Amino acid sequence: MGKHFSHLTPTQRTQIDAFRRAGMKVVDIAKEVGVHYTTIYRELKRCTYEHLNSDYTTEIRYNPDGAQARYEANLRAKGPELKIGNDYELADYLIGKIRDEKYSPEAAIGEAEVMGWPFRVHICASTAYNYIRGEIFGDDLTVEMLPQHGKRRRKPERPEGAIPRKPAGKSIEKRPEIVNTRTTFGHWEMDSLESGKGYKRTWLMLTERKTRREIIVSMKDKTSESVVRALNGIERKLGALFPRIFLSITCDNGTEFSDAEGIENKRRGKGKRTTVYYCHPYTPSERGTNENQNGLIRRLVPKGTDLGTLSPQEVKAAEAWLNSYPRKMFGFLCSEQLFREELALILAR
Structure with a gap:
């Protein structure tokens, strides 16, 4: 998998708005913007609203400026003491790696270290976990998106009455x-x-x-x-x-x-x-x-x-x-x- 920031940028949000107005399908929009189609679905679900037209009809519209402002507000909402501060590139990286590429926070942080840590703010894996549990990233990155998110695989048990098969070799x-x-x-x-x-x-x-x-x-x-x-x-x-x-x-x-x-x-x-x-x-x-x-x-x-x-x-x-x-x-x-x-x-x- 390539090392890229998968979260939506302001430019990508503007593109989504234009493509949606042009009547493009979600899958086609995703290809043009360069993200997974589920990212587009989540974005539209969060950031659309019912608009009242001058003829009193209504239509569903997407607000790209509001979407970006909401995302940045999520990071500022916890106050100036938040270590990640306004390092949006780091936030984008974590969201992209953990939500879209299915990495654990530890793997995402570890890969960034190998890359030479190309971000202004430095955090450790435990801090990343705490941010996710504390809902710092809002709906963009939740505990449910973590690998296994607390689930453990059960050890298989021998079925009752089963006779072990003799090894073939x-x-x-x-x-x-x-x-x-x-x-x-x-x-x-x-x-x-x-x-x-x-x-x-x-x-x-x-x-x-x-x-x-x-x-x-x-x-x-x-x-x-x-x-x-x-x-x-x-x-x-x-x-x-x-x-x-x-x-x-x-x-x-x-x-x-x-x-x-x-x-x-x-x-x-x-x-x-x-x-x-x-x-x-x-x-x-x-x-x-x-x-x-x-x-x-x-x-x-x-x-x-x-x-x-x-x-x-x-x-x-x-x-x-x-x-x-x-x-x-x-x-x-x-x-x-x-x-x-x-x-x-x-x-x-």
């Missing part, structure tokens, strides 16, 4: 200890992200344990054949690099991962391309990296979404969002940067 207990340290590049976790009930389209989610680099492949269904086909597609792109980048893959005992031989063996010719290890039943913590990534991606595609409605470009955009997300564990650098560094080392050998 090597148990995680046989996985080399070096993999646990995350000091060696090329060890991946694999999971599937399902569509809502009644839909078949599934995403294969592959996470590299050291860099947290993600690969997402859209599959027509949640079957072992589709998983092997997806891995074959990745091997086709990487060629001889595949065995050097995919030293191992760890997954759960889902039926979609039951073809251990198909996962491990090269798509053409003889020989292995990787080694697959299977977690203990009902132990997602053994794929903790994968689970965290899935939680992040749900900010973009909430549970219940029919993944089949998303275009290949949207799937790639979701993958790019994950890989460009600032990571606290890496000093708020992103996975894509670290992955490219590791790849450069492999190519230099």
